[in-house]
Amino acid sequence: xxxxxxxxxxxxxxxxxxxxxxxxxxxxxxxxxxxxxxxxxxxxxxxxxxxxxxxxxxxxxxxxxxxxxxxxxxxxxxxxxxxxxxxxxxxxxxxxxxxxxxxxxxxxxxxx
Amino acid sequence: xxxxxxxxxxxxxxxxxxxxxxxxxxxxxxxxxxxxxxxxxxxxxxxxxxxxxxxxxxxxxxxxxxxxxxxxxxxxxxxxxxxxxxxxxxxxxxxxxxxxxxxxxxxxxxxxxxxxxxxxxxxxxxxxxxxxxxxxxxxxxxxxxxxxxxxxxxxxxxxxxxxxxxxxxxxxxxxxxxxxxxxxxxxxxxxxxxxxxxxxxxxxxxxxxxxxxxxxxxxxxxxxxxxxxxxxxxxxxxxxxxxxxxxxxxxxxxxxxxxxxxxxxxxxxxxxxxxxxxxxxxxxxxxxxxxxxxxxxxxxxxxxxxxxxxxxxxxxxxxxxxxxxxxxxxxxxxxxxxxxxxxxxxxxxxxxxxxxxxxxxxxxxxxxxxxxxxxxxxxxxxxxxxxxxxxxxxxxxxxxxxxxxxxxxxxxxx
Numbered sequence: 001x002x003x004x005x006x007x008x009x010x011x012x013x014x015x016x017x018x019x020x021x022x023x024x025x026x027x028x029x030x031x032x033x034x035x036x037x038x039x040x041x042x043x044x045x046x047x048x049x050x051x052x053x054x055x056x057x058x059x060x061x062x063x064x065x066x067x068x069x070x071x072x073x074x075x076x077x078x079x080x081x082x083x084x085x086x087x088x089x090x091x092x093x094x095x096x097x098x099x100x101x102x103x104x105x106x107x108x109x110x111x112x
Numbered sequence: 113x114x115x116x117x118x119x120x121x122x123x124x125x126x127x128x129x130x131x132x133x134x135x136x137x138x139x140x141x142x143x144x145x146x147x148x149x150x151x152x153x154x155x156x157x158x159x160x161x162x163x164x165x166x167x168x169x170x171x172x173x174x175x176x177x178x179x180x181x182x183x184x185x186x187x188x189x190x191x192x193x194x195x196x197x198x199x200x201x202x203x204x205x206x207x208x209x210x211x212x213x214x215x216x217x218x219x220x221x222x223x224x225x226x227x228x229x230x231x232x233x234x235x236x237x238x239x240x241x242x243x244x245x246x247x248x249x250x251x252x253x254x255x256x257x258x259x260x261x262x263x264x265x266x267x268x269x270x271x272x273x274x275x276x277x278x279x280x281x282x283x284x285x286x287x288x289x290x291x292x293x294x295x296x297x298x299x300x301x302x303x304x305x306x307x308x309x310x311x312x313x314x315x316x317x318x319x320x321x322x323x324x325x326x327x328x329x330x331x332x333x334x335x336x337x338x339x340x341x342x343x344x345x346x347x348x349x350x351x352x353x354x355x356x357x358x359x360x361x362x363x364x365x366x367x368x369x370x371x372x373x374x375x376x377x378x379x380x381x382x383x384x385x386x387x388x389x390x391x392x393x394x395x396x397x398x399x400x401x402x403x404x405x406x407x408x409x410x411x412x413x414x415x416x417x418x419x420x421x422x423x424x425x426x427x428x429x430x431x432x433x434x435x436x437x438x439x440x441x442x443x444x445x446x447x448x449x450x451x452x453x454x455x456x457x458x459x460x461x462x463x464x465x466x467x468x469x470x471x472x473x474x475x476x477x478x479x480x481x482x483x484x485x486x487x488x489x490x491x492x493x494x495x496x497x498x499x500x501x502x503x504x505x506x507x508x509x510x511x512x513x514x515x516x517x518x519x520x521x522x523x524x525x526x
Contacts (some may be wrong), residue, residue: 002283079198079285080235081293103282 001076003038004083008090010070013047021058023091030060037087038107040073042091043058068095117163126151128251133223134174137319138197139181142276144249146182149251149402198285199226223247225340226286228333232301240275242304242311245349247272249336250329260311260326296339301417302350302402305333310356314508327358330418344374347405352393356409358389359383371514375418387413404433423452444478447485457489476505480515487522496523 031037046068049061061068069093077083081100087099113121132149139145152173152490214369233244243261246252252260258268278284312326334351343346363377391410397403408429415421430446444466451459463482472478472503499519506512 079283081285083289083291084235 001078002083003107004075004080006026006073006075006083006087006090007069007071007100007102008092008097009100010065010092010095011067011092021093023044026068026085027089027091031073031086036075036077038074038076040071042071070097074107094101114161115163119160119165119169120156122154123156123173124251127173127449128254129227129249129526130222131177132248132251133227134180135177136197136227139185140199142197143179144181144184146248148177148180149173151180171175183300186389197279198283199287201504222340222385223286224336225288228337229288230284230286231277232297233283234296234300235317235373236275236278237271238395240271242308243268243271243302244275244307244335245304246329250332253328256325260323263450268286277465288437291407298346300346301337302346305330305337306353306402307348308333309357313357314511327361330354331358345398345402346402348397349400349406352390352397352406353402353409355386355393356390356413359386359413365510369510369513370517371510373484374412379417382413399432399436401433401437404429404436408433409414421452424448427453432440437520439471439473440466441477444472444475444481447481450484451488460485460489475503476502479505483518483522487518492522 001061010084028037028040031040047059049057049059050070051060051062075083075086080103083101087101090099093099128149131144133154135149135152136142136145147283153174156169160166163229217328228245228249231248231368236244240259243257246257247254247261254269254272255265257272261268263271293402309327309330312328331354334347334354337347338351357423359382360377362381362383363379364372366372387410388405391414394403394407394410397406408426409493411422411429413424426449427446430442430449434442434446444463447462447466448460450462460482463478463485466472467482479498479502483495483502486492486495486498496519499515499522503512503515503519506515
């Protein structure tokens with residue numbers, strides 16, 4: 001079993017206040033129930049981000065693009081095909097955004 | 113060449129993929145597998161002249177390579193790359209090499225399908241997939257792979273290494289895709305084989321129109337895939353397409369290397385056996401992108417002469433192809449048949465629409481088709497302009513010579 005990080009990329013509509021999160025909640029619940037989910041975090045919208053380069057602090061995400069990282073989660077999967085199957089199921093892929101899947105090299109997490 | 117050397121060369125040409133795939137399963141590491149297979153072929157060169165060519169050369173080579181891989185693993189006590197290649201193996205244990213198997217009828221396990229799907233995995237960089245396939249499945253030396261894609265050897269070596277690293281680090285498994293995954297994954301394999309064929313069939317740069325070695329490898333792969341997946345309609349379709357396209361190889365250029373148009377080619381020099389084989393495959397197939405392309409090509413090839421080509425049927429097939437594959441290139445190719453059925457003016461109207469398509473920007477064949485239609489309508493000045501545009505976009509020498517010739521026909525001043 002290996003760990004894969006899944007970065008969720010979405011445009012700004014992902015954080016619309018009246019946005020329906022049912023699909024996302026169901027997806028997360030399914031992953032937790034299956035035991036595949038190791039950790040998951042949803043982030044506050046793009047405007048709340050602050051970036052640092054060297055000593056310079058700026059407002060906004062690090063990479064100025066149409067899509068930003070809206071959240072990320074870590075899953076356990078035996079191989080890349082399995083990880084892609086799980087990550088590809090994320091509703092964001094059908095809502096104009098997407099996911100990046102990257103194998104975890106190492107990590108640490110304190111009990112939440 | 114001695115008989116033993118010839119046998120080794122033949123076993124290399126036909127059996128490399130088979131031996132490597134079987135060894136990869138045991139070695140769990142692509143680099144180790146490659147080394148062991150290379151050493152097995154070297155060992156064959158040493159011992160077959162002395163001991164005779166074994167009854168089953170591939171079995172001998174596989175046993176030798178796998179034994180060596182197991183020796184290395186045992187001796188080093190640890191997986192070479194610390195990230196062994198995942199093999200979808202229900203038992204979970206490495207496959208043991210059984211018996212002596214120096215010759216004899218023992219069947220060599222055919223792991224090639226897993227290897228092909230691995231090399232063509234969508235997670236690998238697009239330019240890595242055909243290169244990795246040539247190297248691992250066909251056994252083409254890395255230097256020749258570099259030459260095939262017109263890059264330097266260090267560039268190709270880096271490309272292959274990056275791909276193998278990704279396979280190890282992201283844990284891309286060595287397995288045949290499940291039924292749900294198969295359509296996309298098979299599509300990727302077919303695209304790689306088709307790319308290898310078209311790269312060899314019309315060399316992007318350089319003097320000659322065809323690079324026979326790449327074409328041969330692509331045909332070899334298409335046949336291999338058909339052997340391994342005989343019931344897949346698009347696999348049949350791809351093999352049919354390659355066969356019927358390659359059947360015309362002898363006549364595509366004349367003795368001076370000059371490009372010949374379809375109507376100028378001597379049909380008696382076309383490979384009838386290949387065309388018939390393709391026809392049988394098409395008839396057995398079900399509709400799909402490659403099958404339709406093959407059917408169109410077969411209609412061209414089976415017509416007794418250019419003038420007696422069944423244009424309406426070709427147009428119908430193009431419509432069917434566009435329905436499953438709405439590609440602007442296909443739409444452009446369709447206009448050639450449209451010109452024969454509805455006249456050059458109608459075809460030109462369609463080409464003018466296609467010129468608005470972003471995806472065809474810089475596509476030299478659009479300008480060439482447009483030029484030809486304009487010439488047929490007697491609009492020589494416009495045709496000359498279009499031929500000049502096409503020349504600016506074309507890098508292959510034989511194609512450039514052809515276009516230059518057409519240009520002087522419509523604009524004798526040049």
